[in-house]
Amino acid sequence: MTRPKTPPDVLEKLAQKDPRTVGEHPNTPPELLLKFSKSVDRRLRESVAENRNTPVSILEELAQDDSSEVRRQVSGNPNTPISLLFKELARDASVSSAIAYRMSSNKYGKYPEGESILDILAEESTSSLETILQRLAQEGGEAARLFLARRFDLPANFLAQFAESTEIQVCEAVAQNLNTPVSCLEKLAQSPKTKVREAVAQNPNTPISTLEQLSKDKNYEILLQIAQKTNLSPEILEELAGSKSDQVREKAMLNPSLPKDAVERILCGEYATHYLKLNPDFLSRHPDSLAVALNHYAKSQFALVSFIALNQPQISQELLQEKSLSISWLERLAVAQNPQATQQILIQLAQDSNQLVRAAAKDKLQNFSQS
Structure with missing residues (x-):
């Protein structure tokens, strides 16, 4: 089993014993992937072709590999540039079917749009990338549009086109795409579909104004993202x-x-x-914030809460002075016990009508005289 957090130096040692596992690992250093990509072991080259962290330069080399299995793995790697996928690999008869069926929906083990996508790739093998993408977008079916909308390097004009789609999954994929233009994200934020708005909220490129608009949303999943x-x-x-x-x-x-x-x-x-x-x-x-909170709770309507707060040394002198005149004997007692009560306040409370308050104040005054 692959451990994602395995450090690169450990992987380099492991490569001597189990190179295929290392070839698939997300932390494998690029220089090791390059070395593996030139191995005589086809399955090791396949593992590099499949690795999502393999640099584009290595994928471009493996797209020329003698093994059709390696080339097929390159065609399935999401880092393979869209131009390499549709202008070179799609012309490869042993790879084009894998591309076509990957872009087709799987219903009951069948790929209903696969043949039509394969036909488009064959018919447009010498056409421009723009033409190939346009035909796939228009004739390839929803699964093909979803495949394209998820592509990191799909041209912005196609993302804008898909943002107008009535197909919810396609719109959601556009909203998640890191290259989607801001104008499209702003439009998708107005979608009646929760999943689409949630995807907009997740996208790191969504502007603040749109995020703040979404912060008024009633859906909890969207607010969680915001x-x-x-x-x-x-x-x-x-x-x-x-x-x-x-x-x-x-x-x-x-x-x-x-x-x-x-x-x-x-x-x-x-x-x-x-x-x-x-x-x-x-x-x-933040002790100053503690003082703010205590001063708030010292004014609580609940006597026990204010009593506890007024006993704390962070209470302001202004509030101690104010509460020393409180109609609540419990609050006056707390002031008399407070270590920050001034001698003037204690002299006043030593004459208090409440016996407990007087005793507490006199006890504190004795400490003043002894210090």
């Missing part, structure tokens, strides 16, 4: 961090672009606990 984007406006990201969906909220809360002031507002709201579970070291890294 919440992970680091180029959103702070306002949109904060809104997603308050989503009713736990998963959307989590992605937004883990987004490194979520601004600090937005986090402080979260810490003062209903999802404070959720945020701190996801980011347990935030307050230790």
